[in-house]
Amino acid sequence: MTILVTGAAGQLGQRVIHHLLETYKIAPADIVAATRSPDKLAELSAKGVVTRKADFDDAANLAQAFAGVDRLLIISTDSLDTPGKRLAQHMAAIDAAKAAGVKHIFYTSMPNPDKSLVTFAPDHLGTEAAIKASGLGYTILRDAWYMDNFMMSLPHNLQGGKWYTATAGGKAPYISREDCALAIAAALASSNTDSTTYTLTGSTSYSITDIASTVSAITGRPLEVVDVTDEQLAGGMTGAGLPPFVVDMLVSADANIRAGNFDQLTADFTTLTGKEPQTLRSFFEERKAALAG
Template sequence: MSETILVTGAAGQLAQRVIHHLLETYKVAPGAIVAATRNPEKLAELANKGVLSRKADFDDAAGLEQAFAGIDRLLIISTDALDTPGRRLAQHKAAVAAAVKAGVKHIAYTSMPAPDNSLVTFAPDHLGTENAIKASGIAYTIFRNAWYHDNYMHSMPHNLQGGKWYSATGNGKVANISRDDCALAIAAALASATSESTAYTLTGAVSLANRQIAAIVSEAAGKPLEVVDVNDEQLGQGMRGAGLPGFIADMLVSADANIRAGNFDIVTGDFTKLTGRQPQSLKDFFVAHKATLTAAGSAEGH
């Protein structure tokens, strides 16, 4: 009997790719996969493939325990409840407690690189969740996902239109990785049936500063892009002026500050260790998304 794997946040982009790789890359039987989300009716496509679906609301502790019943391996994908300080950590702790009560054998969790040494506004959520998982007594796999290549797609089309990228990262470097590569590595670990407790930091193969990134974007898009150095306050004001909610602007400013401080300058071989592959380079990612990068009239990233 194969183990049952439950993936939370199953309507979200990362979860969709994890489930895709479980099914297509690692050939896990659809009936051994449970996709869980607040609105299971959104999962009709997965249901058609034979994947089971359950309702899981992170604000409903009793419901979570029900959702996790009979599950061997649980992947908790961090929630998007960032607008209210403390809410996301409370949700994650509720999920860990429900996993203990439900008798889950292994917990996997999507964290971030070096959450204990980070200026990013949501780092305490990740650190607190990691600590709750470690205190649960359940075997665990923690995936510390680096900043996604995909995150640039929110703002780069707009930046390329004006030819300017306002950045507060200074000379700091970041080793981006694609969301799909993170999903591939997570699926590899979930499908491996490992019982040891470990943490992986999933990064790209190279760490890059903003001018190196700008050159790669510029080449892929065939448009010039100049980096304009700004401070945190200027960056935050610009984002708020562009209509971003305050908590999102603060989060993005904190991410730039974290890069500037050198805290995202981490390169590991964990992706290759898990998958046997090389991570997709930023250049290849941008080339693959050239149409989006160069789309006329692209909206400011929200």
């Protein structure tokens, strides 16, 4: 059984391959690590992992990259700046998988893409539909919002002592990227060939106020949650120099939390791994030094 992981040089892809090798003891020769720049995979190549170039903008290259692969993990691409580009890339990958004779597609999606307000939800919904229409076996892994995403803004928030949010008390069951990687690797390594969908979440839903309280207790620094409108949040982010597509994405994520569309708890992580997901407190305690800035 040959397993190919796209986006192998990215943060999620690297950890999926780590768990395939170290946690689930898949032989290096049975793993293919694929990325646009295979030179970034020298360390994996040295371990015996097969490395290939996979360019989602080059259909012919994808067909070559997927040759001889049984189980293919498509990690959703990072092409978010151009509307429609990511979906087109995913569609090309699905077509290439069919042409190459791949038996089972795994795909990293998001919770409830059919009713999500997040700007990139249509990419996931369209990709899921295309995978199901392909006739291939599939496993869709809907990752909840990463705890890791908070690390991009929390150190700054702590410095100013304020956290501006338009979530209005909405909650979500955040999960760490590491836990998602572990669960995805478990699915890839299993012998299960059934077509199914998993939603990977933490064990508890938290509001921004809950998170701020936890972070404040860990760091010993005050952090006030300030409720704002979507327009005010967008204005602040724009003033901070964030690109328009990033502003739209982050504001839409807050709106989605406010609407309750992320607040779905499942035990799918435990079903796949036999473990409990990392708690929010544990996640931030491990990153106390980084939070301090």
